[in-house]
Amino acid sequence: MRRTLPLILLVGLAFAAGCGAVLAAGDRLELETRAPTLGAAGTPDSAVVARARVIMDDDLADAAVAVFDRVAPRIHLNGRLLRELGPALSTFLLAHERGHLAHHHARRHGFGFTAIPTPSSTLRGYEFVADCYAVRSLQRGRPDAVVAAVRFFQLRRGLVTDAEHPPMGERADSLIACLSATAQ
Numbered sequence: 001m002r003r004t005l006p007l008i009l010l011v012g013l014a015f016a017a018g019c020g021a022v023l024a025a026g027d028r029l030e031l032e033t034r035a036p037t038l039g040a041a042g043t044p045d046s047a048v049v050a051r052a053r054v055i056m057d058d059d060l061a062d063a064a065v066a067v068f069d070r071v072a073p074r075i076h077l078n079g080r081l082l083r084e085l086g087p088a089l090s091t092f093l094l095a096h097e098r099g100h101l102a103h104h105h106a107r108r109h110g111f112g113f114t115a116i117p118t119p120s121s122t123l124r125g126y127e128f129v130a131d132c133y134a135v136r137s138l139q140r141g142r143p144d145a146v147v148a149a150v151r152f153f154q155l156r157r158g159l160v161t162d163a164e165h166p167p168m169g170e171r172a173d174s175l176i177a178c179l180s181a182t183a184q
């Protein structure tokens with residue numbers, strides 16, 4: 001029990017900071033700013049999601065990392081941290097990472113010679129888009145996963161996040177807005 005609290009906190013931070021950690025790519029980006037609104041992110045690329053490899057890695061620094069690569073898209077998952085998060089939140093996290101792939105989110109863009117880092121404001125917008133993708137894909141079959149994510153962010157509303165991630169309270173509000181828009 002003594003390890004539970006710090007581990008849960010670590011998991012929480014890893015989820016908040018890590019689930020947006022989308023790495024390299026060499027393709028054109030869909031530039032998003034803040035986008036809780038449906039339709040603003042364009043049509044999700046379901047083919048990229050379908051061929052994405054899921055790689056388990058308990059040494060991963062984050063809970064999950066999506067790597068958008070048109071040829072070999074992949075999602076790295078830290079099974080140890082996901083077990084701590086529980087099945088509902090893990091399901092949401094995986095769907096969120098698929099959202100990053102479906103919308104071709106990348107931390108750098110260019111043609112492979114001098115890739116330019118994606119601005120932090122754009123990366124924050126990616127989180128809303130990936131969250132909304134997860135809501136749309138889970139709300140019918142796994143509503144418990146959406147509820148778990150909303151609660152996760154609501155309970156951590158006051159927690160400080162890094163420059164690349166929106167405040168958790170904003171993500172909770174965005175999830176609810178996306179949920180109600182999708183339900184109509």
Ligand SMILES: [Zn+2]
Pocket residue numbers: 018019020021096097100126127130
């Ligand atoms: Zn993310």
